[in-house]
Amino acid sequence: IPPAHTETWSPELVLADGATDRIACTPGLAPVAYPLSHGRELVVAATAAGYLVLHDRTPQPFLDRAVWRADGTLLVAGGLPDAAPHATELVLKHGAHAAESAFPTTHDGGRFHCALPLGALPSLAGALPLREGRWTLHLRERGAAGSLLDAPVRCTPTLFDGLPATRTVRGKPLTLDRHRHDEAFVLAGPALPATDRGPYRRRVLREQHYPLHRTRPLRDTVLYSSFGGRAYGDSPRAVHEELVRRGADVDHLWAVRDAQSTVPGTARAVLVGSAEWHGALAHSRWIVTNTHLPAWFTRRGGQTVVQTWHGTPLKRIGADLAGTLCAGLAHLAPRPRLGRQWSVLLSPNAHSTPVLRSALGFPGELLETGLPRTDALFAADRDRTAAAVRARLGVPPGKKVVLYAPTPRDDLAYDASHHRLHLPLDLGAARRALADGHVLLVRGHPLVADRLPAHHAPFAVDVSAHPDATELLLAADVLVTDYSSLAADFANTGRPMLFLTPDLPHYRDTLRGFTLDFEARAPGPLLGSTEELIDALGDLDAVTRASADAYADFRGAFCHRDDGGAAGRVADLLTD
Structure with missing residues (x-):
């Protein structure tokens, strides 16, 4: 699908016999832009194969300098188009989801400079690394609404030899690279150690590492999981803080997905999917979770798994979805099997007690304790x-x-x-x-x-x-x-x-x-x-x-x- 901001033309020579021939040039030819009267620009550039090409497009910046700091900050600089706004921002757009991060730029004549703290982005959850995925770079007017016409940031040929450029920060690989020949993007890899990534390694961890740790003695450890490691919050947080207040003589582990949560000093983060996380599931004496654990997890003797769930079920869930648009295997098939993982299921109120037992297919002990997360209220x-x-x-x-x-x-x-x-x-x-x-x-x-x-x-x-x-x-x-x-x-x-x-x-x-x-x-x-x-x-x-x-x-x-x-x-x- 051609991008909305660019029309591309391939110039050809018409020979005496009527045949045509493309015009060759060095692939390292620096792009040259000519402003057009209607607000666009005509750019003469080279393709990756070494042919001359013309782009009729919205004015776009070129990146010619990029340096990674040790802390994961990406320093970039480049040339601004003549029609650039007075104040601009660099924007990282996620390639699959409607999510973006914007960073103010400074201008120096016809150039821009920007520092992107991708190893520790400020957020309401604390300083976190860039979320996993491919993020394309764009330049737009500061504070403006995003659109499909946001100008992509392109790399000059002088930068090509230095790409991809990678910096790993606390196990999280961050890579500056290019696609579509010269458009810049940042690839944020998984925070998992390299030895724990990939389908084969996941299978080894699941079928060998986890069973091995199940043969070892249980440890006085509480493993907490909130929404599968997506946050330090909800009812598992309330239980953790209560145990800390009581001075319980246990170790506290908190499951964290892709390093996208910060945990307090009273707990230690373990990355979901890592060997350490598999081991914690196997040998933690207590597990407190508010949603489902992995399907391959099996509660062992002496292990207590508390399922707090994550709220009063006003809408139908689990097996009660039969007959609805959501009545697929993902909702219905795993319920009785996953319910057997738990020692006890908590209910927030009398209305929820029969609903949770039926919907989640749980045959065991169900306690009407109220919802721990509401204690803060x-x-x-x-x-x-x-x-x-x-x-x-x-x-x-x-x-x-x-x-x-x-x-x-x-x-x-x-x-x-x-x-x-x-x-x-x-x-x-x-x-x-x-x-x-x-x-x-x-x-x-x-x-x-x-x-x-x-x-x-x-x-x-x-x-x-x-x-x-x-x-x-x-x-x-x-x-x-x-x-x-x-x-x-x-x-x-x-x-x-x-x-x-x-x-x-x-x-x-x-x-x-x-x-x-x-x-x-x-x-x-x-x-x-x-x-x-x-x-x-x-x-x-x-x-x-x-x-x-x-x-x-x-x-x-x-x-x-x-x-x-x-x-x-x-x-x-x-x-x-």
Whole structure:
């Protein structure tokens, strides 16, 4: 598919007999750009095969210097096109997902300079290396919205011999390279050690390394896993902090996927998929997880596996999806087998107890303990935590914080582990109506790979990287969601909730369905458009009055076990 920003022409000589012949040149010919009157440029360049080529395209920069620092910072410099904006930024765009990172550039005459701290990118989860994948480089006006016409950054032929250029930072390989002959990109490899990568090595770890460690004595170690290693948060975090508070004489290990989480000094990170992680699954005496463990994991004698799950199942899950669009083998087949991995399954409330047992096919001990992650909503320092989160996010004093947390859609996914961001909210209309008095925090599910572009800030800010959703609930004045289990958590605060559900018939009747009469019991209005949401946010007092009875019923049904002591009850299970 030809790129939208470039049209390419191959000049040929017409010989006396009418035949044509392409024009040869040295492959190292430096590109020469000629500005055109309609805002584009004509570039004379060489192909990789050594033929002359003409490009009619949007003005594009050329990279002629690139140096890796030891800490994983990539220093780049190059020439700007004549039509470059006064202030620009370099943008890394993920090749498969709608995610990007932008870095301001400095200008020096007709040149640009930029430092990309790819080994330690600032994020709400701490300094993290660039996420795995291929990231293309682009230049655009600083703060502008992204588009298919964002100018790619191209490499001059003088840079070709130095590519690919790789720097490995704490086991994470980062490589600057080129594709399509001269377009620059960065390849972020997996954080796993080289000896643990690849299909063959994964099989060896699964079929030889893991069984070997199962023959060795159990260790007094707790292995925690939150959403398969995607975050330091949720109920496993609450249990960890309770055990640390008690001074439990155990080692704490935290599963981390692709080095995309930071863990506190009270725990040690182990990379998901590494030999160390396989060993930890085999010999940890206790495992605390909020989602499924690998299918090949088998709980051994003396090993305790606590499945906290990750919220009240308002929507149908597991075996209960039979008859819906999601009734595939990925949801239905593994449930009884995976359920046998657990020693105990926790339920947040009486409604969830039969639902979880049926949907997850769990025949063992099921304890109605409440949800450990909600303990933070009852903590004595919850107001201080909320203020700290607001300050960290740069929320101005006096502005109302709206947390928007849509649930992922199974029919909007790249693959089973990476979902698209479902965003029916018109951010432009919301900004025009609400920006003076509101800040919108957009929180994607841990499985959602897309991110909200930075140009929507400061009104709308993507907070998906924040490791713990409960802290965001504390900071929020109002929750906007659709079918997320966070509604049951947020009901503990007594603050208003709004439900943006324009696809309700499709979600209810085709995609998943619910474990309750959602339309009758939702603790807030069901809104079908951005305009309705704006109106509701403009009169929250009226919303609160109209929803008071439904809110009280919802809170009584789903929050009756939440009292700030759920993590303590789980800790008792592990230490008794």
